[in-house]
Amino acid sequence: MLFRNYKTDGFFDEMCDAKGKIRPHYRSLIAQFSALSKKEFDQKRQAVDLSFLRMGITFTVYGDQEGTERIFPFDLIPRIIPNKEWELLERGLKQRITALNMFLHDIYHGQRILKEGVIPASYVLSAKHFRREFMNFNVPRDIYIHICGTDLIRGDDGNYMVLEDNGRCPSGVSYLLENRQAMKRAFPGFFEKISVRPVDHYAADLLATLRYIAPHGEENPTVVVLTPGIYNSAYFEHCFLAREMGVPIVEGRDLMVRDDKVYMRTTKGLQQVDVIYRRIDDDFIDPCVFRKDSSLGVPGLVDAYKAGHVNLANSIGTGVADDKVMYYFVPRMIKFYLGEEPIIPNVPTYLPNEKEDRKYVLENMSKLVVKAANEAGGYGMLIGPKASKAEIADFKRKVEAKPRDFIAQPTISLSRHPTYCDGKPEGRHIDLRPYILHGEKIRIVPGGLTRVALKKGSLVVNSSQGGGSKDTWVLSGDE
């Protein structure tokens, strides 16, 4: 019933092929949904929203004095990925995180990739998050990025591409897990009929990863989650992960450093901490080393880290791999370190800092998406086809002034997915953020967080800009 008048409008649609026929891996879901009346569906929707609010599964809206918390809009129509497709993605993501870690090791040691001219040295050395202080520093187990969120999109032809890597503090995984819980509560019958790969083991995998990277290989290390505090927009997630792992959640003021060791203040005195899953950026982590005005961090933490008495996930200095200019070079890294072709390609990208690219970017800005190299969350971005003349002129000036700080990409019309809007399913653009854990092994929880741009025609899926999310199902089989 629900999908009778659904139209793909010529976009690549996850559920329907070009002729409007339902793809095989969506057929059982549609059969299940068809048994529901609109009224029943609406009731389920309201019940799910209310349960999110009651459980406090919310994010804080910045700049609101009342400290308003909103729920992250959740769409009940799940996104489905056949197993074969997922296996390919999994291989591609493993390949990518391996290359990124080798790259980070290299640039903080011999810098072979720069010496051999594969990446122009100036790009790395000018990167905002390149931490010179950590040259020749050996991180435990030689892993830099332990937790990575890599954003994937599909273009007109349905091929997956990597849009960006988040190698600092990727967020959103709690929504992935809560979304699944909500779907199971709302539609228990679906999961009996359709074989969906489970995701609940994420917290156990995360804990295994964090334990593996203890600084001295301790058998039973003390692991904590470091949060900026309850007013941080992702506090719910920090708390959720700590609870699921059964480890303490701490704020900077709970920790102190003495003799290069980190302790937490407890009611029975001090207890040493071995591994910190920190959800605070490098800049704020230690007021003695980075931002002096930060009250979130722990004075002396960086010294303790350098002395090898505590480990951080992710390591300090991984932000250089998040730099969107560095993204441009990831396919080269894969070839250089692994001798392989990238399994999941990048989106074609222009570097305005290169003369020819710059000319092209400035002349064609109205067709391109221009992004600031070091911003996240959909900020500092120009979508050419939707921008006004004044906005384009403004960005042209910015790019000309600081070409190193920008990249440009053709506007990709992201794949669409039926999403319940205004009382019926309509196509909305989506992306996918899988979460990759790199400990003893590389583990990826099947699927990831599917984010959806709820505004008609919008390509921006970020929660801060009107995005929502969906449950993501990886099937055990292909149909």
Add this chain to the structure above:
Amino acid sequence: MMLSRVADALYWMSRYLERAENISRIMDVNLQLMLDYRGVSDAKPKEHWEPLVKSLGDEELFAELYKKTDSRTVTDFLTFNKKNPNSILSCLVVARENARSVRDQISLEMWEEINRLYLFIRSTNAREVWSSGAHDFYREIKQSSYQIQGLAGATVTRDEGREFTRLGRFLERADMTSRILDVKYHILSPGAGDAGSPVDTVQWAAVLRSCTAYEAYQQLNASDLVPWKVAEFLIFADSFPRSIRFCVKTLDSSLHQISGSATGFFANSAEKQSGRLLSDLTYSGIEDVLKTGLHEYLDQIQSRLNDIGLAVFENYIVYDLSDLEREIQTQQQQ
């Protein structure tokens, strides 16, 4: 063993919940009582509410915010006014904020109920519920608080966190009981004249109801509502869960659970002070109270409860780190 900040948050979470519950009960009882005074002069409501605001310790702020002292203004002040840090709304915001910061330490069920209560009082229809019937409104808050206490007992591990939660609740409860009683102190002060009038009996019943003690008292005293007996009951009753002695006994036992030392001894300044207070409450009676004067006596109790709270803070939350070496050694030996 738990994070000091977590212990602190659990302690304040339950203190503020207890405070909100008590203020709800006080408001409910007193608003009903005021129904008896309908149509009497303006002086009566003022006379009735003023000691209450005073006893809750916010008279200056109240005078700043309102011109008149009547049911309306006092209700607004104690229920919805955000500028009053002890209004029910303010208490619940702080309680929930503390609960949120220790979400990993309390059960999902308990958190959901605290959050639900918070969403209720923050919702626009809370005021509507209030205007359509204050009784139902305050009842909702009290019920929720009882439910949270029940959930704490039924779904949370009996560890140190539970003791800090209990400590906060009983410290607050002892304090509130003393304040509720203090509202009527003038009747028991030496030389008071109108004690024993019919209005007075109603007032003493209200004091008992404000502590949910009316029925318990009646069972013990067979509807003989005598002021000094009411005071005796609320201060010294051995097994009534809101009497000051009972509260101090409970919080003393929580302190010993936390430190692991035996009751009757003390391992730190908090236990020393709670033990002394408990012993004073055990080995004195209403005649000692009347000798000192009820108001003065209750004042001392409040300040001693306050000192216990401070000692807990110094011993467990922001302890002195000057002797770090010993601290670490003790830690490693465990």
